[in-house]
Amino acid sequence: MIRILKSREALLVGVILVLVALIASRFPAFVAPANLVNVLTDTSPLIILAIGQAMVILTRCIDLSMASNLALTGMVCAMINVAYPGLPIPVIIVVALAFGAALGAVNGILVWKLTIPPIVVTLGTLTIFRGIIFVISDGAWVNAHEMSPAFTGFPRADILGVPVLAWLAIITAAIFFVVIARTPLGRAFYAVGGNPDAAVYAGINVGKTQFWAFVLSGMLAGLTGYLWVARYSVAYVDIAKGFELEIIAACVIGGIAIAGGSGTVMGAILGALFLGIIKNALPVVGISPFWQLAISGAAIVIAVAFNARAGRRKGRIILKRAEAGTNG
Amino acid sequence: MNDTKRHIPLRLQSPMLRAFKSWETLLLAVAIAIFITNSFMSPYFLNAWNLSDATFNFTEKAMIAFAMALLIIAGEIDLSVASIIALSSTAMGWALQYDAGVVTLVLVGLGTGVLCGGFNGFLVTGLGLPSIVVTIGTMSLFRGISYIVLGDQGFRGYPPEFSFFGQGYVYWVISFEFVLFAVLALIYYVLLHKTNFGRAIYAIGNNPTGALFSGIRVARVKFILFLLTGLMAGIAAVCLTARLGSTRPTIALGWELEVVTMVVLGGVSILGGSGTIPGVVIAAFVMGLVTFGLGLLNVPGIVMSIFIGCLLIGVIALPRLWAMWRS
16 A cells, blocks of 8 residues: 555656646636546547557657657548548548558567667658658648548547547556556566566567567557547648657656656556646646746656656666765 | 667677778768769759758758767767757847847857756766656757747847858858868867777767776766757857847757767667767768758658658668678
């Protein structure tokens, strides 16, 4: 019980509650159920993406191409919808998942088979994926009036007072809770990130595990791509540009160690919610939205400092002492 | 960082090292091939003034790339460089409101860069935090401050003498920026390849613990490298601001990725420990020539970025594919 209270997730829940309480004390309308649902819906894409990114970071990799994957898959879905307006939404969702997973697999193959560092691979595919959007769309926008009502209506459809978009984030979270805690693949993510050499001796294929992490993150990016395009009813080249860093920010704030092997799905969700609440609260409290970037930057730096203090290993401390010894 | 080595190596990977030695030669061949292709594709390519204009595509980014190369060789990275440019430029615009002269403007620009670099350096070496996340954080923070100051506004009205740093020519078609680029390339070449400090950078990148026990002050060297990267971003900010003649919070947006691409393309291992300045210089020319040549052919910028992305992955993948095919 004490361990749970001292955990990173409990701390974040506390910070988020204090934050919400502070806002509510001045602006009670912020905590009205309808508004809280709005905040959750608005943060849902970030939650889904942060869960995907968390899988990749757990295996000591990083996926900088998620936002580009999202934009490309979103454009593909929108163009399919324009070409075949009668296609049912489940088919579109399957296409989004499959196409996103395929793009993720490209990253995964390069990391697995050619052992190129993930940051280089995804830096490259970040620009390539976005460039391909321009090539297939010829730089044109797909606008709301070209999309079918079913296509744009799906994420906004209401179930028990909560939009489908938010339900999908909840379902994704539930699935990945199970994947990470109860499947061999989920445990392999931790093993590979915690100690790749030991993982090899434990019979885990490190590259293959990283490959599957990329496929999963690509799949979730693809799903979000359709949801994003449908929600905002527009698809163009620059959708979600720069969002990749906000995804990583959510993970870092959520306590997922960038060195791999440590972090939880709950952490990623809370990190995303923290950023989402700040983003939605700023206009309510009357602070210019131009403050948002600096605030999330400061939050990342503080969160990393926290992570490092919590996760400092014994080996490192010995080294520090050695350093102190040589210097003075 | 992302350690993809699965086995503890018993010896240095010599085939890899050999590949890196010939890397500059390979890259030079690519640069020459692009140059020749370009001059056949467009009649406007082989023109002294056009070529001089083309250098503006890469000089500012390359200045940062030199310092970034040192940082990456030492096993760290700085993703906040573009945001440092934004903050430096904003600080200069702010100083301009108080009728600052050209000298003050330049000092403010460089000073802001050094301060930002120092802040990164303190977080990484002082608090022992991983540089990749720290600089993702400060990347938002620095540009965020720029947004708070400027909002959707911009600073303009820089004095005419100030524009020399971005638009001036030293002799005929040789621009001030190009001269600065060449001088800095030489300084960084000497620093990395001819001094103890340079050897220390390689030692740290290959084995930080070993370097520490060899008496290298690892934290201090890394801190200096962060300062240098900040300073170079400050210099780039002066040049870019002078060239554009205005400051907006979106200035140099996305440059960090182009700078890292340039460094990696130049044969610097992203895992640290190896790379050369001549490689980075040639990579700068390759990227500049590609964007300029494709621009003359009316290829949109975003399509060029596909080419740069493929180049980045391709130059690393091809030697590995070749090795796999041979074995």
